[in-house]
Amino acid sequence: MFLSNDVQENTEMLERHIVQPADAEHPTILSTEDLHVYYGKKEAISEGDLRFASNQITALIGPSGSGKSTFLRSLNRMNDRIATVTGRIMYRGVDINQPSIDVYEMRRRVGMVFQRPNPFAKSIYDNIAFALRLRGTTDKHELDEIVETSLKQAALWNQVKDDLNKSALALSGGQAQRLCIARAIAVKPDILLLDEPASALDPVSTSQLEDTLLELKQNYSIIIVTHNMQQAGRISEYTAFFNQGRVLEYDTTSHIFTNPQVQITSDYVSGNFG
Amino acid sequence: MMKSTQQLEQQLKRHSKAAKLEIWGKVVSFSALILIVAVVVGIIGFVASKGLATFFTNHVSLWDFLSGKSWNPGVTDANGKPEVGALPMIMGSFLITVLSAIVATPFAIGTAVFMNEISPNKGAKILQPVTELLVGIPSVVYGFIGLSVVVPATRAIFGGSGFGILSGTCVLFVMILPTVTSMSVDALRAVPRYYREASLALGATQWQTIYKVVLRAATPGLMTAVVFGMARAFGEALAVQMVIGNAALMPGSLVDPSSTLTSVLTTGIGNTVMGSLQNNALWSLALVLLLMSLVFNLIVRLIGRKGRLQ
Numbered sequence A: 001m002f003l004s005n006d007v008q009e010n011t012e013m014l015e016r017h018i019v020q021p022a023d024a025e026h027p028t029i030l031s032t033e034d035l036h037v038y039y040g041k042k043e044a045i046s047e048g049d050l051r052f053a054s055n056q057i058t059a060l061i062g063p064s065g066s067g068k069s070t071f072l073r074s075l076n077r078m079n080d081r082i083a084t085v086t087g088r089i090m091y092r093g094v095d096i097n098q099p100s101i102d103v104y105e106m107r108r109r110v111g112m113v114f115q116r117p118n119p120f121a122k123s124i125y126d127n128i129a130f131a132l133r134l135r136g137t138t139d140k141h142e143l144d145e146i147v148e149t150s151l152k153q154a155a156l157w158n159q160v161k162d163d164l165n166k167s168a169l170a171l172s173g174g175q176a177q178r179l180c181i182a183r184a185i186a187v188k189p190d191i192l193l194l195d196e197p198a199s200a201l202d203p204v205s206t207s208q209l210e211d212t213l214l215e216l217k218q219n220y221s222i223i224i225v226t227h228n229m230q231q232a233g234r235i236s237e238y239t240a241f242f243n244q245g246r247v248l249e250y251d252t253t254s255h256i257f258t259n260p261q262v263q264i265t266s267d268y269v270s271g272n273f274g
Numbered sequence B: 001m002m003k004s005t006q007q008l009e010q011q012l013k014r015h016s017k018a019a020k021l022e023i024w025g026k027v028v029s030f031s032a033l034i035l036i037v038a039v040v041v042g043i044i045g046f047v048a049s050k051g052l053a054t055f056f057t058n059h060v061s062l063w064d065f066l067s068g069k070s071w072n073p074g075v076t077d078a079n080g081k082p083e084v085g086a087l088p089m090i091m092g093s094f095l096i097t098v099l100s101a102i103v104a105t106p107f108a109i110g111t112a113v114f115m116n117e118i119s120p121n122k123g124a125k126i127l128q129p130v131t132e133l134l135v136g137i138p139s140v141v142y143g144f145i146g147l148s149v150v151v152p153a154t155r156a157i158f159g160g161s162g163f164g165i166l167s168g169t170c171v172l173f174v175m176i177l178p179t180v181t182s183m184s185v186d187a188l189r190a191v192p193r194y195y196r197e198a199s200l201a202l203g204a205t206q207w208q209t210i211y212k213v214v215l216r217a218a219t220p221g222l223m224t225a226v227v228f229g230m231a232r233a234f235g236e237a238l239a240v241q242m243v244i245g246n247a248a249l250m251p252g253s254l255v256d257p258s259s260t261l262t263s264v265l266t267t268g269i270g271n272t273v274m275g276s277l278q279n280n281a282l283w284s285l286a287l288v289l290l291l292m293s294l295v296f297n298l299i300v301r302l303i304g305r306k307g308r309l310q
Helices: A004-009 A068-075 A103-109 A124-134 A140-153 A173-185 A203-216 A229-235 A253-258 A263-269 B002-013 B017-056 B062-067 B087-118 B120-136 B139-158 B165-189 B193-201 B206-235 B238-244 B261-271 B277-309
Strands: A028-039 A042-045 A051-053 A057-061 A084-091 A110-113 A191-195 A221-225 A238-243 A246-252 B071-076 B082-084
Touching: A028 A068, A028 A221, A042 A068, A051 A221, A057 A068, A057 A229, A068 A084, A068 A110, A068 A191, A068 A221, A068 A238, A103 A110, A110 A173, A110 B193, A124 A140, A124 A173, A124 B206, A140 A173, A140 A203, A173 A191, A173 A203, A173 B193, A203 A221, A203 A229, A229 A253, A238 A253, A238 A263, A246 A253, A246 A263, A253 A263, B017 B062, B017 B277, B062 B087, B071 B277, B082 B277, B087 B120, B087 B165, B087 B206, B087 B238, B087 B261, B087 B277, B120 B165, B139 B165, B139 B238, B165 B206, B165 B238, B193 B206, B206 B277, B238 B261, B261 B277
Parallel strands: A057 A221, A057 A238, A110 A191, A191 A221
Antiparallel strands: A028 A042, A028 A051, A028 A084, A238 A246, B071 B082
16 A cells, blocks of 8 residues: 555655654644653653644554553543653644643533543533533533534434434444544544554444544544554644653654655555554 | 364364353352352341240240340249340330431531532541541450440440440440441542533532532432441441440430340340340341341442432
8 A cells, every 4th residue: 555665765764753743724722742651750751742734634553552542541631640750732823731720611611532432421401511511511402502513523413313312331332433523522632642542443443433523623633642653644644652651652644654855754654563 | 164164163163261261260250149148048047937836836026025124034924925025125226226327427428519619638548548447447446445444434424324226336336437438429429520620610509519429429429328328337336335235225315324226136136045035036136137137238228229320
């Protein structure tokens, strides 16, 4: 799939190659500066300086244990009680990695969808209304409307519109994951973080999920961790390659896949390791 | 070719040492099972035969037994019927069980939430050993503390003798607390981590997550914990007997001396002659206790089944 000839033409490979997105149309919405993550004394992430473009999909790829999930979870402070995160995470000019930040308010703007579909044992409707009700939205009409638009954006509305009061646990894996996306976008976040959202899904559900993400890009900035390199190639504009806690290469997705500058990246994307 | 097939067949059909061990293991575990079942059936059968004798041999009506308010099996009343009304004891047992469960539940769930959600480190280091220690204290020690601390305190605050259901509740609450707590911890631990993450990622605070997601998901387990605590409270004899006053009267108030099924059993069983009405009446109380613990077990199973269906 990838042109290995291209790779061999690069006579001299770099150790690291970072090209931050510089696209006037899609200004930076989130960036990390000097980010380090420690589990106890063990450093899980070092040198993770990345800028993320708004309304684009950025893929984080890399072998297992490379720190890409840890990095992603640090972005909306999901690692708060698990790991120590130092450095700055700039969201629209504000460092959200400081103690004075209200993480609950911040997570409303930086939503997250997990690897395993994790709907609550409530009805489909209540799953989506959960976060809205927590924030004090009680108006039935308003809730109805948001539930409908969220499900439509997640491409689930047509399948569940008659079953909104049924348990969300009865949904199939792909539907459950789209419900989780609908639940995350119900609070209208700016950024959507996805941690291997398709790894538990079958190919058909995966492809539907990818279509949904491409639609969502118009309204949300998306950062997605994926093990599936074809997936990164299909949907993302930018790709960061993680290895052993460091970002070794960051560039547009087409560059990463057709003309990687770092030997390990080249090996990884051509399937020689990882 | 044929020969090697035969050889192979022989090898495969031969009873190896492993196969013999397998049979031996099955025999051992099956006989253990038979023994346990026999013991349980034997106990139920014995208690039932003795307990039912009151009704069949001594011709006490079941209704008089369950609704009668005076308990004095050696004496016959004006109508010539023996006084074997068990209602005061049944009431006493239920009151003390329900009250101690009501008092213990919030403490137990609160402790479990702290141990599992808020501070798992301190929970594991301090509260876990403390809870386990509380389980290990013999009930006579609880009863003795109740007798020398709780009863005088009740007497000082509410007057009367200090013996009664209130003192019993205070002692039982502490006794069932560790059981309910550790089972609640198990129930909370069984809530998958991704539930909490989903809630937190949606911007819920930790308290909102505990209250709206974790406790809701753990409800069947928490109910099981409380029912187990109630079963323990219902069956506890010694400590209760030491602080309840042992008057087989309908409890007029929480600080009047009264009695439970177990306390009457422990005080009375040594003073009666086998086969007499007095003795049979006590066995009837034991039968009620046994049936109640079966009911508690049934409730636990029903909750468990309902929890799985969700």
